[in-house]
Amino acid sequence: MRGSMKAYKSVALDSQKTVASPYKVVQMLLAGALERLARARSAMEQSKRAEQGELLGSAMTIVAELRAALDHQEGGDISANLDNLYEFMMAELVVANSENSIEKLESISALLREIKEAWDAIPVEQQQIPA
Secondary structure, eight states, rough: HHHHHHHHHHHHHHHHHHHHHHHHHHHHHHHHHHHHHHHHHHHHTTOHHEEEEEEEHHHHHHHHHHHTTTOHHHHHHHHHHHHHHHHHHHHHHHHHHHHHHHHHHHHHHHHHHHHHHHHSSGGGGGOOOOO
């Protein structure tokens, strides 16, 4: 049953991404990364290493997706700064996993929350970014 629910959730998310605007997709990715980091922290606190590794791997994949979605031609310095920040986050996630560092997870989560808050504050009329 659990596998069926996971598959359904995956299909539902894929469907959302298909019809969602690029703005909404980035919003979903940021929320997903934060959710994975919160769950990874819980797994870390409970010494569930396999679950921790899986969740941190998923968070890294999401951060890599965010990085790949950057438009360096249109984004200028902001895009370059985010690129460097996402690269830093991915490196820190590797260290956080190997060192079981809750502090590093909190630091990365704080950075992602700041980015998400800024993204969420974009006025509706400016949310129609090109695909």
